[in-house]
Amino acid sequence: MLFIALQVYAALSIQLGGVLAVALKPYDSLAGLSRDEVDAFANGVKVVGAQPVPPPIKDTSLKLVNDALHPWRPLSPGDQRGPCPGLNTLASHGWLPRSGVATPAQIMDAVQNGFNMAWSTALVITYAAFLVDGNPLTNLMSIGGSSRLTGPSPPAPAVVGGLSRHGTFEGDASMTRSDAFLGDNHSFNETLFQQLVAISNAVGGGKYNVSAAAEVRFQRFQDSVARNPTFDFSNPRFATAFGETIFPMAFFIDGRDKSLALDLEVMRGFFQDSRMPVDFHRRDGAFDGGGTEFDLIFNSHDYFPGFNNGSVNNFVADPFFLGTQTVAACALYEKFVNTTVELYPSPSGVLRDALNKNLDNFFLGFADQCTQIKPFP
Ligand code: HEM
Ligand SMILES: *[C@@H]1O[C@H](CO)[C@@H](O)[C@H](O)[C@H]1NC(C)=O
Ligand SMILES: *[C@@H]1O[C@H](CO)[C@@H](O)[C@H](O)[C@H]1NC(C)=O
Ligand SMILES: *[C@@H]1O[C@H](CO)[C@@H](O)[C@H](O)[C@H]1NC(C)=O
Ligand SMILES: *[C@@H]1O[C@H](CO)[C@@H](O)[C@H](O)[C@H]1NC(C)=O
Ligand SMILES: *[C@@H]1O[C@H](CO)[C@@H](O)[C@H](O)[C@H]1NC(C)=O
DSSP, rough: OOOHHHHHHHHHHHHHTTTTTTTTTTTOOOTTTTHHHHHHHHHHSSOOOOOOOOOOOOOOSOOOOOOOOOOOOOOOOOOOOOHHHHHHHHHHHSOOTTTSEOOOHHHHHHHHHEEEEHHHHHHHHHHHHHHSSBTTTTTTTESSSSGGGGGSSTTOOOOOOOOOOOOTTOSSSSSSOTTTTTSSSSSSOOHHHHHHHHHHHSSSEHHHHHHHHHHHHHHHHHHHHHHHHHOESSHHHHHHHHHHHHHHHSSSSSSOSSSSSHHHHHHHHHHHOOOTTOOOOEOOOOOOHHHHHHHHHHHHHHSEEEEEEESSTTEEEEEGGGOOSSHHHHHHHHHHHHHHHOSSSSOOOOHHHHHHHHHHHHTTTTTTTEEEEEEEE
């Protein structure tokens, strides 16, 4: 371990000295290096650090978004796609870099322009994900697995795993992606999609509507309780799992169609192929959560945040969130701050600056209701 670290350090010194081309490559991990070494390396590569949050888009009208400037294209080798059909689609249409590696500002702009997600919603999701899955030094995150394109990573225990990384943001009981314990945690799963089709046929009249969403959510919950001994349905997954069942109705239905019922072949296009239908228009007006639909889905069954306690069919409440029947915003905020601290126990220098700025950016989404936590003074 020490030997490897010394080797890396030797290569690093050579590169910083600018003497030799053979050196630490920009995507090599900096794990094992000391703080000074990391700072030295950071000084030698392009450290962008955190950037300000982009402003809300002004025009939130109905608009053609599968347009001439944003055609669907198949993947090129190395392109990253992951568990989020929204971001996957934006990347495959060039609203995000087609590589699937992007800055928080690019993600915020893309979800607003491409789908009309509200600025405040985009802010919270983007910075939560970026803090736990992104690279604070280069300001880049993969929407799929880890990628060389995000540049050199800060030292372990930081991970910079991208959105496919299990347990930080990505979690269990997804609609179309398997639990990490049971299979592939980020690719479209046909078996799961067929279950969604069956439910939509049974209670949605052949479409994915709020009734179908409620039953899909419950069926996926029950399946994980029955088959995944490591099933984790506590926060933050508890909070994201319900909202995500509404997103398809909010964002994947053409803005000219006011039905709140999503055609299943259109849904497959987004979820499987990261593809908008021909002539697709984004929704009219920004979408900031869908309170009514959320309540309908949340209240259709008796949910509480918890986990399978070491074996299947052993779902218990998470004692920490006991009594938190609804999604508690401040606890959720605190949870993401805590995960950030676990990944970056004692950051210094440019790394600390970048983390602090991103924590400030994330807090903007909670400033009206929570007290700010400052873990890295
Ligand atoms: C704002 C930035 C966004 C980030 C960082 C993000 C990230 C993620 C992640 C990590 C997941 C996986 C969670 C899991 O199922 O375990 C996910 C799921 C999902 N996202 Fe996004 N997302 C964003 C915006 C959007 C948008 C704009 C849409 C729709 C247009 C969307 C639609 C969905 C849906 C439908 C799922 C659930 C997939 C499933 O359960 O099979 N997301 N997202
Ligand atoms: C989830 O997917 C990512 C990306 O492929 C993979 O690196 C990771 O090992 C998976 N997580 C688990 C727990 O299987
Ligand atoms: C897809 O989902 C089914 C049902 O949960 C599961 O049995 C299968 O292993 C999954 N496939 C992959 C590749 O994860
Ligand atoms: C979903 O569609 C079915 C079949 O048309 C309908 O009975 C049900 O009321 C719809 N659900 C909602 C919430 O509109
Ligand atoms: C989980 O199981 C262990 C071992 O049986 C037990 O001590 C603990 O109380 C359980 N936790 C909860 C929250 O039920
Ligand atoms: C966050 O960490 C603090 C300090 O360890 C702890 O007191 C608190 O309960 C944690 N909160 C969450 C939501 O995990």
